[in-house]
Amino acid sequence: MPEPEHKATAEHAETAENRSFSASSAVTKVRELSFAEAIREALAEEMRRDSRVCILGEDVAEAGTPFKVLSGLVEEFGKERVIDTPISEAGFTGVGVGAAMTGVRPVVDIMFGDFLTLVMDQLVNQAAKVHYMSGGTWKVPLVVRATLGATRRSAAQHSQSLHAWLSHVPGLKVVLPSTPYDAKGLLKTAIRDDNPVVFFEDKMTYKMKGPVPSDEYTIPFGVADIKREGRDVTIVATSSMVQVALGAATLLDEVGISAEVIDPRTTWPLDERTLVESAKKTSRAIVVDEGYLRYGVTAEIASVIAEGAFYHLDGPVMRLGAMHVPIPFSPPLEDATVPTDRSVFEAACKLCKRP
Amino acid sequence: MTTATNRSAADSATAVERLIRMYRRMVAIRLFEERVNDLYTRALMPGLAHLYIGEEAVAVGICEALAGDDYITSTHRGHGHCLAKGASADRMFAELLGKKSGYCKGKGGSMHIADPTTGNLGANAIVAGSAGIATGAAFSSKYLRTNRVVVCFFGEGALGQGVLYEAMNLAQLWKLPVIYACENNLYNEYTHYSETTAGEILARPAAFGLAAESVDGQDVRAVYGTAARLVDRARRGEGPAFLLSNTYRFRGHHVGDVSRDYYRTKQEEQRWMVERDPITILADGLIERNLADRAQLDRIHSELTSEMNAAVESALAAPYPTPDEAEQDVYA
Numbered sequence: 001m002p003e004p005e006h007k008a009t010a011e012h013a014e015t016a017e018n019r020s021f022s023a024s025s026a027v028t029k030v031r032e033l034s035f036a037e038a039i040r041e042a043l044a045e046e047m048r049r050d051s052r053v054c055i056l057g058e059d060v061a062e063a064g065t066p067f068k069v070l071s072g073l074v075e076e077f078g079k080e081r082v083i084d085t086p087i088s089e090a091g092f093t094g095v096g097v098g099a100a101m102t103g104v105r106p107v108v109d110i111m112f113g114d115f116l117t118l119v120m121d122q123l124v125n126q127a128a129k130v131h132y133m134s135g136g137t138w139k140v141p142l143v144v145r146a147t148l149g150a151t152r153r154s155a156a157q158h159s160q161s162l163h164a165w166l167s168h169v170p171g172l173k174v175v176l177p178s179t180p181y182d183a184k185g186l187l188k189t190a191i192r193d194d195n196p197v198v199f200f201e202d203k204m205t206y207k208m209k210g211p212v213p214s215d216e217y218t219i220p221f222g223v224a225d226i227k228r229e230g231r232d233v234t235i236v237a238t239s240s241m242v243q244v245a246l247g248a249a250t251l252l253d254e255v256g257i258s259a260e261v262i263d264p265r266t267t268w269p270l271d272e273r274t275l276v277e278s279a280k281k282t283s284r285a286i287v288v289d290e291g292y293l294r295y296g297v298t299a300e301i302a303s304v305i306a307e308g309a310f311y312h313l314d315g316p317v318m319r320l321g322a323m324h325v326p327i328p329f330s331p332p333l334e335d336a337t338v339p340t341d342r343s344v345f346e347a348a349c350k351l352c353k354r355p
Numbered sequence: 356m357t358t359a360t361n362r363s364a365a366d367s368a369t370a371v372e373r374l375i376r377m378y379r380r381m382v383a384i385r386l387f388e389e390r391v392n393d394l395y396t397r398a399l400m401p402g403l404a405h406l407y408i409g410e411e412a413v414a415v416g417i418c419e420a421l422a423g424d425d426y427i428t429s430t431h432r433g434h435g436h437c438l439a440k441g442a443s444a445d446r447m448f449a450e451l452l453g454k455k456s457g458y459c460k461g462k463g464g465s466m467h468i469a470d471p472t473t474g475n476l477g478a479n480a481i482v483a484g485s486a487g488i489a490t491g492a493a494f495s496s497k498y499l500r501t502n503r504v505v506v507c508f509f510g511e512g513a514l515g516q517g518v519l520y521e522a523m524n525l526a527q528l529w530k531l532p533v534i535y536a537c538e539n540n541l542y543n544e545y546t547h548y549s550e551t552t553a554g555e556i557l558a559r560p561a562a563f564g565l566a567a568e569s570v571d572g573q574d575v576r577a578v579y580g581t582a583a584r585l586v587d588r589a590r591r592g593e594g595p596a597f598l599l600s601n602t603y604r605f606r607g608h609h610v611g612d613v614s615r616d617y618y619r620t621k622q623e624e625q626r627w628m629v630e631r632d633p634i635t636i637l638a639d640g641l642i643e644r645n646l647a648d649r650a651q652l653d654r655i656h657s658e659l660t661s662e663m664n665a666a667v668e669s670a671l672a673a674p675y676p677t678p679d680e681a682e683q684d685v686y687a
């Protein structure tokens with residue numbers, strides 16, 4: 001396993017505490033926040049802590065974005081730091097790269113992840129390569145927040161999950177939080193990171209509530225989280241698919257299959273060790289991700305598990321992802337294109353050789 | 356042989372027919388959109404809906420200047436463009452509801468209506484996403500000598516996108532028959548365009564040498580007159596143009612955008628709706644000049660109302676596609 005992941009794991013030995021914060025909730029106040037509120041709180045805290053942090057994007061100020069994720073930030077930080085841009089994704093992301101190189105720590109808002117296609121040059125040829133090409137002299141402490149996820153009936157240009165594209169590029173880090181707790185801790189880490197980080201938020205998760213401690217915490221990159229322990233099958237799931245995997249795990253319980261659900265939380269750096277260890281323990285693994293199956297995140301994770309746990313596995317690593325089609329608008333079509341509790345359940349039954 | 360007086364009488368007869376036709380089209384769009392709003396608020400329509408109410412004169416005036424086989428590209432706020440180019444309401448409603456009988460078999464929805472039979476290259480949910488497509492269609496027209504003109508509809512928000520300028524530059528270099536039709540309804544979503552747009556809008560296309568004009572987008576006669584001139588010019592091979600229509604959307608950015616106080620005032624909305632409604636402006640003009648009477652206009656209204664209601668009913672009753680269709684049409 002490459003060095004950085006080891007380092008991330010070791011460096012943040014306090015992660016265990018982070019994960020089991022509920023145990024210490026006697027001292028730490030834990031509230032229920034929505035995913036959107038957790039994002040907003042992370043941004044507000046980091047903006048209070050560091051005046052170099054600013055937000056750039058379309059309708060981020062008074063409108064607080066169409067998803068209302070940023071509501072209230074302009075009131076606290078003003079229009080000098082919560083900056084509305086024209087509809088110029090390539091332009092303002094490029095400005096983000098240059099500003100990041102020269103002392104600002106911008107958080108760029110890409111309303112729909114589908115619009116990442118418009119900023120690929122800025123992210124892939126510029127941001128990702130500056131540090132390396134300059135022999136490690138320039139840094140790009142840039143965060144790009146984008147959304148992913150289908151089933152909002154938003155059709156082919158507003159529903160894609162394109163995180164695999166970014167995960168493919170050396171120099172970028174890619175974060176996929178699945179809970180309010182993870183969203184807050186990971187976003188704070190992203191803002192403090194000296195590298196370009198692409199941070200994906202599932203649109204359907206914005207309203208999901210979950211416990212978030214009021215005390216300061218961060219979550220390191222490259223550390224997977226075991227969302228549920230189990231013995232018979234490992235389900236690795238990302239972002240929107242974590243709840244799907246947990247739903248499937250509940251169904252599996254009913255037929256006597258104990259599923260372990262693991263959320264890598266970052267596709268790069270990737271916590272290979274935790275994934276492999278779990279697969280070794282259960283002897284079976286399924287990978288679920290809302291991006292396209294072909295050449296996607298599931299393929300990479302499945303190969304990591306296959307290589308690392310081959311002699312412990314009872315069968316091939318299975319993968320579930322988006323059907324290889326542009327996301328259709330019509331509800332019965334769209335619903336057929338993404339994994340569900342049921343399809344994950346069925347895959348697990350098959351793998352466990354249950355009827 | 357036709358005498359001069361005969362000819363001008365015939366001309367003015369067609370001119371009146373044209374005005375009535377444009378009136379009818381504008382009312383059709385208005386009624387269509389009111390039904391979209393209703394379907395959406397009754398949770399019968401999935402997804403997003405960006406209404407064209409208030410802007411009807413722009414699409415209708417411009418499409419009136421086009422021939423049936425001329426092309427258009429449209430936007431997320433595209434229902435008006437599609438109807439103005441000749442789309443039928445029932446297949447549009449069906450598409451908006453995700454039904455198999457819709458223009459795109461339910462795959463596209465509100466933001467992606469496309470229809471080759473009316474020259475509609477497609478609505479686009481990427482702001483400025485069709486700048487290249489429209490310019491490419493104009494390239495075809497010249498390359499294949501079809502003499503078709505293309506209209507690229509977009510909101511003033513698209514002025515923020517670099518691809519628009521790359522496309523305009525190419526169009527002017529190659530003298531392509533394309534009209535860039537900018538609908539300035541004052542707001543990019545929830546932000547006034549003055550906060551996102553530096554300098555004068557018309558100075559931008561003018562810098563590339565395009566014929567650049569602006570028009571009162573609430574006055575369908577003015578829109579038609581200006582568009583017709585620019586379209587003829589393009590068809591004669593004299594190159595692309597930029598037509599800025601000043602207009603206003605009467606409703607929210609999308610149907611769900613109901614509390615708008617933080618970005619525009621109720622008074623402003625009222626002023627536009629009361630004083631600058633394109634349908635009222637044309638109706639008043641027709642009646643004032645004795646070209647139509649109220650009863651005739653009311654008849655148009657009630658005919659279209661029944662037509663639209665029937666279209667909604669048939670779309671609601673139409674079947675959904677079956678899930679296996681999700682995998683069809685990915686490749687040609």
Ligand SMILES: Cc1ncc(C[n+]2csc(CCOP(=O)(O)OP(=O)(O)O)c2C)c(N)n1
Nearest residue numbers: 115432480481482510511512513542543544
């Ligand atoms: C590339 C891109 N960026 C952002 C959006 C989100 N978005 C949808 S409509 C819109 C505003 C468009 O304003 P304008 O072009 O003026 O058209 P209007 O909605 O006013 O008709 C925005 C920002 C998008 N669809 N595509």
